[in-house]
Amino acid sequence: MGKLQGKVAVITGGATGIGRAAAKRFIEEGAIVFIFGRRQAELDVAAADLGPNARAVKGSISDLADLDKLYAAVKAERGTLDIVFANAGAGSPLPLGKITAEHIDETFDTNVKGTIFTVQKALPLMGKGGSIILTGSSAGTTGASAMSVYSASKAAVRNLARTWAEDLKGTGIRVNVLSPGATATELAKAALGEEGQKVYASMTPLQRMADPAEIAAAAAFLASDDSSFMTASELAVDGGLAQI
Numbered sequence: 001m002g003k004l005q006g007k008v009a010v011i012t013g014g015a016t017g018i019g020r021a022a023a024k025r026f027i028e029e030g031a032i033v034f035i036f037g038r039r040q041a042e043l044d045v046a047a048a049d050l051g052p053n054a055r056a057v058k059g060s061i062s063d064l065a066d067l068d069k070l071y072a073a074v075k076a077e078r079g080t081l082d083i084v085f086a087n088a089g090a091g092s093p094l095p096l097g098k099i100t101a102e103h104i105d106e107t108f109d110t111n112v113k114g115t116i117f118t119v120q121k122a123l124p125l126m127g128k129g130g131s132i133i134l135t136g137s138s139a140g141t142t143g144a145s146a147m148s149v150y151s152a153s154k155a156a157v158r159n160l161a162r163t164w165a166e167d168l169k170g171t172g173i174r175v176n177v178l179s180p181g182a183t184a185t186e187l188a189k190a191a192l193g194e195e196g197q198k199v200y201a202s203m204t205p206l207q208r209m210a211d212p213a214e215i216a217a218a219a220a221f222l223a224s225d226d227s228s229f230m231t232a233s234e235l236a237v238d239g240g241l242a243q244i
Contacts, residue, residue: 002030003224008078009033013088015042017185021212022219027053061088061114067121081125083223086118087135091150111153128172133222136179138242165232174231181238183210204239
């Protein structure tokens, strides 16, 4: 029996990259998984690949009506929700001196506001034993050139877990942050190219980028009872990048 047998999970940004790898791992551990994303074609491919325990819902975490649609689907089919992996995020480089209001709004609408409402709207379906996982980033700790807005948004996500652990006292619901370093997702490979991947790999003590499945394994740990005495914590899965 898997560690998530009979559990119901929502994974935002679940059609590709870390989200899809986590959906695969959660399903292998016995969960029913609702993946949520903006692109129907990618959702369809992911759902077909993940099999009968996957459900796909199209929408954006920055659109509150879309989040309502997601949780209405969960409630209609399953009634309750055990795991929320608030994984969807966005970020692009823009150095100090060139930052625009639009750039700030786009990044914070997704990474901060979207994360807040992903969790807040899930709470009526959750109860004792529930696990909330927020995707942070090594950039939220270390900072990175030209990534000040993204880094600030991920530092905010880290603090949300600390604050929500207080807000959730007495509910039996845990909230933790999973902070990856450079991960070899499809998007990262396309954006960085072979040479860029080598540069990022060289920055970590382990001298490589993470496989999405490695991040997914950490997400499964935080989702399961193996982490039952963890809340308000940050689990860094970054090859040591932000640790030294």
